[in-house]
Amino acid sequence: MADLPPALSGFWVTFRTMFQKVVTEQYPEQAAKYPPKPRFHGRHQLNRHPDGLEKCVGCELCAWACPADAIYVQGAANVEGDRHSPGERYGRVYQINYLRCIFCAMCIEACPTRALTMTHEFDLADHSREVLIYEKDQLLAPLTENMVAPPHAMVAGTTEKDYYEGKVTGATTEQREEVAHREEAEEADEVVDAEASS
């Protein structure tokens, strides 16, 4: 083909390519067809213990490790009646700024409780800066069937150590009752508030 006139050699490239396999992926129509690689670094997730308590202890090591200063954490003490994690401490405020995050996963390495991991969710784009600062409720792993939403007490008779040794496998009836009771009370309060404001 080297001796084709230059004007035609360009067309030849175009013609030849028409018979090759297409590399373009159709996004978002066929997104499911092309899942990210298993070790892909996507949006973070704050994991839970099997009974729903949070694994995050608010230690800020992730924030410390972060080279982009994208993580903001404020710890607080678990108290009787307001327990979010086993042990003394939990993360009261947890924010990740996805405008700064470079998905390097240093935070994941730093996390001492395996509370922070990364998902495959990568479509982190939006129209304002504010919504790209993810709060704790957006980062927390969804509750599975075995879990109930904190705050609630630890499984009766267990210690923090038992949680880390995997001895807790799911929410107990006591915990379910406690949470149901709390939610009922909250709903009742809301009704009272609504009546008072109307």
Added chain:
Amino acid sequence: MTAQAEGEAADTDLVHAFIDGQPVSVPKGTLIIRAAEQVGVEIPRFCDHPLLDPVAACRQCLVEVEGMPKPQPACALYVSEDMKVKTQDTSTEAEVAQKGVMEFLLANHPLDCPVCDKGGECPLQNQAMTAGRTTSRYTLPKRTFPKPINVSAQVLLDRERCVNCQRCTRFADEIAGDPLIDLMERGAEQQIGIGEEPFDSYFSGNTIQICPVGALTSADYRFKARPFDLVSVPTTCEHCASGCATRTDWRHESVERRYAWEDPAVNEDWNCDKGRFAFKYLSENRLTTPLVREDGQLRKASWPEALRIVAARLAQAGSRSAVVTGGRLSLEDAYAYGRFARTDLGTDNIDFRTRPTSQEEQDFLASRVAGTAGPTYADLEAAPTVLLVGFEPEEESPIVYLRLRKAVRKHGMRVFSIAPFASEGLEKLSGELLATVPGSEAATLRSLPDDVAKELRADGAMILVGERLAQSQGGLSAAVALSEQTGASLAWIPRRAGERGSLDAGAISGLLPGGRPITDAAARQEVAKVWGIEALPETPGLNLAGIIAAIAADEAGAAAAEDSEEEYERSIEALILAGVDVSDVAEPAALQRAIDDAPFVVALDIRPTEVTAAADVVFPVATVAEKSGTFVDWEGRRRPFAITFPETQMFSDATVLSLIADNLDHDPAPRNVPALRAEIEALGAWAGERPDVPQVPAPPASPAGDNQTAVLATWRLLLDLGVTQEGAPYLAATRRPSVARISAATAAGLGIGEGDPVRVGSQTGSITLPVAVTEMPDGIVWVPTNSPDSRVTESLGVGAGATVSLSRPTDLTEGA
């Protein structure tokens, strides 16, 4: 260590040794660990602290000393002549020994750094990283304790983390004199603990700071932040006239904690719990915009509008104005008020003393204190004898108390106190009481026992007078006379941080900056030149009492004039109040009436108060965290502080005053701290003649109380209902309980015993508190001035020395 500086002169007192082969010469009695610091060798340590006695508890500082069979603790061994020391840097033996100790310390130490507040600033963590093993060889279960436990409401103890270095117990015992915590049990179970009483020391927060592990943590700072989150600013404590250097740590426009900062000349390494934990007031319940009164109601207004209104009214009032500032202003702000009153208003009606005061005190301050450099902490520490008059150091100036205690402990200083009873603080100073009925301090001062008078003649003896002595007629005159008679130096120790600065800055009638008497033409000229004005008021204006009286007289005059339909010209048209708390003065009702009666009131404050509620225009001003400035401590030492929140939108008092001056179309006044400091420096202290010292005679002895009446003694406790302590519940929980102290005979006369309630009454109200039977003269009752259930000025409306009624509350409430 001043070893090198002093070394040349007293070479014979030096010992010469070698540390890691480097020659070192140190004074006799220097510990190896300190000598090593001088040649740049850092020996790891936990229990060692330069201000605590050596104990060699943690064994982390083991070093090899030639000629000694085993490694020796460097923190407890003094350097001797020709000693050859090898540290971990040059000796394998020392290194192995230190690593062994570290392994033992970590054997039972929990691996909970992620949830520990010390994480990130922990000596144990750091040294485990540098000198520890990467993995533990210890495989057995660790010793555990329930965690954490409260040793006091604000100090939490995690015994698992403790390395038993005893820094906290030694601090409590040696420095604070509150040995409420101690080692308990033996062997692996050895732990720090409290007895029946909690660790409610005024200095307990220091143990949190010096704990080399995370065993002692603060309930207030619990899990709030990590050291790398915090921005640290060097500040000066704003709570009293001790002038502690502090470090303010903040994050996200909020102060998270305060630490004592090192200043060997002032607070050494310590501060009190009030300085450490009382900072929530900086952010809670703040005024943020100017307010102006319209149709009887305060409403938000813009700065230009509020400034215009104030300027118009002040232009009308002119010299018929008065300025009253609280005792919490920085030197620069107080100076700005003094300057504003004299140049922009043309009046000398100004007073910073919103507390029980007297004319005698004003004369005393003018003659002996304003603009002078008095005795220092170093003088205090070296003094052989100290006499306290109207001054309770532990409650009113805690760092003075710590210095006194240090001197008592190190060289047996003798402390005498003229007070109604021997307080807890005096007992911890092994002090001797010269029992005195409030009001007759002057008589006691003029007839001191011979041995006390003799002691005061010793070289370096000191008399410390508190601001409360102003309430006792003739007291300050007698103190000056005693000082002149015996040669003992005299120091005035006010309570609030801004008092001394306000005095030096001339925020008081009759005194211009630097202690210049306003009656002195040369002094006026010096000041007028710097201020760029023609003339200053030539006669002293009104002080606080005068201002209150003038407004009352105006009100009466105006009422009379209205009746007879004449024109009446008031002497005070406008009143400017800065950070004034009505309940601070002896008679709050009178001050409140004056504020209500004054035709125009401007209030500058950080938060809404009774004063701002009654004002016509309110300006919000910056707190100490929102401005830089200087406090002047009781010594007269300048204690500058940096701004904590550099991005604040708040204006300092001085800035607001300069804005008012601009609106008055006056020459621009200095607006920022550098400009104000430059003017203050340019003026300097007054070198000319000072007014005479007051010569008020002692009052005739008043009849002591009988069964129904008593003489009131009262002072403020360090932790009380002060507004700057608001929002600190853990601190409040360590307050001393409110009690009424009476003698056994007085209690018997009333037919009540220890713990029974007693009612202390005056014409305006009463206070009922449980009785603490105390060894004290009969016919006196002591109650705290501003504590829960005991607000003396508001309830009783009288001050110390007044006669109050005493009764059993059941006598009155029966049948009610």
